[in-house]
Amino acid sequence: MEPFRRLRSRTVVLPATDIDTDQIIPARYLTTTGREGLGRHLFAGWRYAGDGTPLADFPLNRPQAAGCAILVAGRNFGCGSSREHAAWALYDYGIRVVISSEIADIFRSNALKNGLLPILVDEPLHAWLLAHPGADLEIDLEGNRLLLPDGQAVTFAIEPFARYCLLQGVDELGHLLAQLPRIEAFERETAR
Amino acid sequence: MSPRTMFDKIWQAHQVVPETVDTPAVLYVDLHLVHEVTSPQAFALLGARGLRVRRPDRTLATLDHSTPTDADELFGRVPMRDAAAAGQIAALQRNAAAAGIELLDIGDRRRGIVHVIGPELGATQPGSVIVCGDSHTSTHGACGALAFGIGTTEVGHVLATQCLLQRKPRTLAVNVAGKLGAGVTAKDLVLAIIGRLGVAGGTGQVIEYRGAAVRALTMDERMTVCNMSIEAGARAGMIAPDATTFEYLRGRPRAPAGADWERAVAAWSELPTDAGATFDREMSLDAAGIEPMISFGTNPAMVCPVGGSVPGRDDPSYRKALVYMGFAPGERLAGKPVDVVFIGSCTNSRLSDLRAAAALLRGRRVAAGIRLLVVPGSETVRRAAEAEGLAAVFTAAGGEWREPGCSMCLGMNGDLAAPGQYVVSTSNRNFEGRQGAGVRTLLASPATAAAAAIAGCIADPREFATREE
Numbered sequence: 116m117e118p119f120r121r122l123r124s125r126t127v128v129l130p131a132t133d134i135d136t137d138q139i140i141p142a143r144y145l146t147t148t149g150r151e152g153l154g155r156h157l158f159a160g161w162r163y164a165g166d167g168t169p170l171a172d173f174p175l176n177r178p179q180a181a182g183c184a185i186l187v188a189g190r191n192f193g194c195g196s197s198r199e200h201a202a203w204a205l206y207d208y209g210i211r212v213v214i215s216s217e218i219a220d221i222f223r224s225n226a227l228k229n230g231l232l233p234i235l236v237d238e239p240l241h242a243w244l245l246a247h248p249g250a251d252l253e254i255d256l257e258g259n260r261l262l263l264p265d266g267q268a269v270t271f272a273i274e275p276f277a278r279y280c281l282l283q284g285v286d287e288l289g290h291l292l293a294q295l296p297r298i299e300a301f302e303r304e305t306a307r
Numbered sequence: 308m309s310p311r312t313m314f315d316k317i318w319q320a321h322q323v324v325p326e327t328v329d330t331p332a333v334l335y336v337d338l339h340l341v342h343e344v345t346s347p348q349a350f351a352l353l354g355a356r357g358l359r360v361r362r363p364d365r366t367l368a369t370l371d372h373s374t375p376t377d378a379d380e381l382f383g384r385v386p387m388r389d390a391a392a393a394g395q396i397a398a399l400q401r402n403a404a405a406a407g408i409e410l411l412d413i414g415d416r417r418r419g420i421v422h423v424i425g426p427e428l429g430a431t432q433p434g435s436v437i438v439c440g441d442s443h444t445s446t447h448g449a450c451g452a453l454a455f456g457i458g459t460t461e462v463g464h465v466l467a468t469q470c471l472l473q474r475k476p477r478t479l480a481v482n483v484a485g486k487l488g489a490g491v492t493a494k495d496l497v498l499a500i501i502g503r504l505g506v507a508g509g510t511g512q513v514i515e516y517r518g519a520a521v522r523a524l525t526m527d528e529r530m531t532v533c534n535m536s537i538e539a540g541a542r543a544g545m546i547a548p549d550a551t552t553f554e555y556l557r558g559r560p561r562a563p564a565g566a567d568w569e570r571a572v573a574a575w576s577e578l579p580t581d582a583g584a585t586f587d588r589e590m591s592l593d594a595a596g597i598e599p600m601i602s603f604g605t606n607p608a609m610v611c612p613v614g615g616s617v618p619g620r621d622d623p624s625y626r627k628a629l630v631y632m633g634f635a636p637g638e639r640l641a642g643k644p645v646d647v648v649f650i651g652s653c654t655n656s657r658l659s660d661l662r663a664a665a666a667l668l669r670g671r672r673v674a675a676g677i678r679l680l681v682v683p684g685s686e687t688v689r690r691a692a693e694a695e696g697l698a699a700v701f702t703a704a705g706g707e708w709r710e711p712g713c714s715m716c717l718g719m720n721g722d723l724a725a726p727g728q729y730v731v732s733t734s735n736r737n738f739e740g741r742q743g744a745g746v747r748t749l750l751a752s753p754a755t756a757a758a759a760a761i762a763g764c765i766a767d768p769r770e771f772a773t774r775e776e
Contacts (some may be wrong), residue, residue, distance in 0.1 A: 132624040133506050133606050137738040142717040146373050146391035148347035148398045150459075160740045165726075189624060191507040194540060194606075195738060196717075198345065201459035220476075220542055221442060225458035229578040234658050274474060276330050286460070288356070291468045294324060294333050298470055301323040301335060306364075 118284030121255050122182040122211055127174050128248040129158075133151045134188055136222060140204045141194075154207030155203055156280065174227035175208075175251045179249055184211040191215070193222025193233075202226045212254050214261075216241040227277040228287065234271045256282060310581035314478050314513050314545055317453040317578070321436045323470055331472040337435040337527035339465045340421045341368040341408065343399040344719065345440030349463035349674065350402040367384045367430060368395055368403045368410040373719045376709035386659040388721045392716050406466075414652045419685020419711045422446035422653035427687055429559025433548040433575040438465060443735060444543075445536040447528050449529035450556070451548030451578050453513070456537065466606035477587035479512040483520040485595040490769035492663065493528035494655060494733065494752035496520070496536045499601035500761045502610040503592060509541025512587065515580065516546050520594035523704040526555040527659040534654045535735050538607035547579035588594060599768055601640060602737045602750040604628040605649060609737075613755055613767045614641055620724045631739055632747050633727075640765045646728035647708075649742070650753055652716035656684030660753040663694050665700040666773035669756035672705055674763030679706030706760070718742050731759040 144156040162173050169176045186205070190216040193201060202225040205213065213226065214234045223233045232254065236244065244250060253262035254276065260268045282289055301307070311319075324333035339362075346368075360366065373392035373551065376379045382390065387393040396413075403410035406425050411418040417428060422443050425431040433451035438444060440462040447454035457471065464471055481500055487493075501508075514536050516529075524532065529546045532556065536544025553572050554622045556562045563571040598612035605628040611618060617629065617637030629635065634643075650656070652662050673679045683689040689711055692698050698708045715722040716734035718741065724730045727747030737748035751759070754768035761771065 117444075120350075131627065132622075133734075135606070135738045137736070137741050141740055141744075142719045143721060145344050146389060146395050147349075148395055150348050160744060164742065191510070191540070194506055195442065195456055195537075195736060197440060197456040199440075199460060200347075202458070204506070217510060219507070219540060219585055221456055221458060225460065228458065228460040274331070275328060276472070279329070287472050288352075288464055288467065290330070291333065291464055291470060291472060292358075294470065296467065298323050298333070298335070298468060303334075307335070307337070 119281040123253040125181040125249045126185045126187045127180040128187045132189035133191045136201040139201040153204035157204040157208045186210045186213045187279045191217045194219040197221045198241045199225040202229045310584035311445045312580045312584045332472045336471045338437045340439035343395045344372040345459050347398045348459045352463040358467045358468045363407040366408045372713045374712045376712045382716045394679045409603040420653045423684030429562030442537040446534040448533040448545035452644040455543040474558040478513045479514045480586040480589040482591040483518040485593045487594045492752040495600040497532045498610045499597045501539045504539040506606045509539035514541045514544040527657045543661045577762045601669030607634050643765045647724045648729040649715040649732040652734035654735045661697045664753040664757040665697045667699045668704040673760045679760045680708045
């Protein structure tokens with residue numbers, strides 16, 4: 116995993132609430148046995164017409180969205196299925212940060228394991244971000260803060276262990292493997 | 308010890324290492340269920356790190372998600388329509404064989420949807436921690452287990468260590484007093500609960516369903532309720548084990564037997580939430596006020612009684628959902644024509660669900676132009692339904708009786724409807740495009756689905772006399 120420390124980018128905004136993982140990546144693209152190349156199917160149902168041509172008015176297809184690494188989405192982003200393909204598709208497309216006022220549990224957990232930073236913000240800031248697509252933001256994970264275009268800094272909460280893994284660019288498996296002696300002891304003590 | 312919830316008891320009994328400010332808890336997993344769609348990348352992760360599957364004996368694999376429900380495709384008489392899906396099935400067959408994991412393969416008499424076979428085999432047991440790379444793992448909570456869906460990276464963690472790193476979720480009690488009315492089912496109950504909670508109402512929480520109406524549910528009905536916990540955003544849903552649970556599990560192939568059974572029941576009897584234990588949050592409703600429900604929008608909280616009208620709301624996402632569905636605020640749902648009826652999925656594909664649908668369809672015909680698909684949840688359900696004549700009821704009515712699998716719930720295996728079609732579906736998600744691009748899904752119970760198949764439109768199942776054999 117690439118370390119995540121600081122990132123500066125303009126935002127692309129999808130204001131719909133409750134964007135589920137079937138929208139992020141439809142099930143018909145889940146027959147892969149790999150995790151690469153899913154970015155081209157990101158939001159496939161909303162992004163392309165039936166014949167595969169990009170829909171010009173979909174926010175990700177607008178010229179000003181090119182290169183944006185921060186996605187601002189409506190409340191409760193990533194609900195539904197546990198498919199990690201949703202996080203893989205966003206990352207493969209080039210998204211590194213998802214900001215919303217609420218983010219579904221399994222999606223959030225999957226995102227953090229793939230170098231994709233989910234950030235929860237309060238309602239007023241969320242409303243401002245939704246209303247200002249293209250806002251130039253700086254995300255400072257070392258300082259747990261988000262810098263708005265006017266220079267104002269807003270702190271955000273993030274689970275400390277996931278933050279550590281993102282900053283170091285290490286995955287969680289190493290920590291879990293280091294617990295194996297305790298896992299073995301637990302199995303002996305509980306006759307598992 | 309101070310009074311504890313059932314969730315707390317199970318959590319504490321599985322903490323290998325408690326959580327700290329800096330690190331999540333290391334939580335032990337008793338049973339890891341695996342299917343073909345969310346596992347190949349996890350096996351690849353183990354391969355890349357030179358790791359082995361640590362406890363194949365605590366891992367059980369099945370084929371369901373991208374697996375054909377057409378007999379010719381399933382049994383190789385014709386090539387699978389989707390070569391990638393075929394590759395995914397082959398990958399699990401290879402990975403399971405290499406790791407020594409038991410796979411309920413094509414042709415196995417026990418194969419079925421992962422959340423149907425766990426309880427059916429008695430592998431799902433009270434007090435366990437059960438995980439699977441599938442959000443509807445919450446189903447297993449019906450037996451008094453802590454069961455939740457995980458992502459593929461976590462599937463790799465469990466394969467490698469039999470443990471997960473987890474922060475402790477909060478608890479939510481959903482108290483359902485009273486008694487469900489005649490013709491009102493567990494599906495209607497859970498749709499009503501999700502309608503009240505909203506699709507994010509359970510985020511970060513584990514639901515315990517409690518109260519007289521919950522105690523009165525059969526195990527199949529409890530599974531339907533727990534199955535849809537994730538549709539309210541909850542990590543898991545659970546119901547305390549009781550005599551109903553024990554009767555269900557007794558004698559199942561993987562359930563304890565003999566003296567072990569007595570010991571197990573004694574231990575399981577200690578699981579229910581202690582009197583005086585507190586939940587982080589509580590919600591209460593009365594079962595008597597619940598009607599047969601149907602969804603009208605593009606998430607499972609957009610529900611109303613089948614006899615009701617589409618509510619209006621001043622919200623752009625809500626309006627967009629109604630445009631997608633082709634519905635207007637204030638429009639009555641009863642009488643709206645439908646195209647396809649799907650009876651199946653981990654929510655409603657058990658024998659009792661098929662019996663409920665057959666009770667309406669017996670001696671009747673599916674309305675002209677309606678396609679009815681009935682997909683049993685497992686081979687065990689299929690054989691039982693064929694033995695007691697349910698399959699014959701469906702085919703005599705003009706329906707398709709298919710092989711077990713997830714099928715049109717998520718349409719990964721080619722079981723799809725056409726753009727613009729309305730599908731009354733006993734599954735769990737009515738998301739845009741879930742059952743095919745542009746398809747409009749209406750979630751309902753097996754009885755309401757059968758009523759729609761007969762009437763050719765949304766209808767109240769209580770208006771159709773049921774016919775027992």
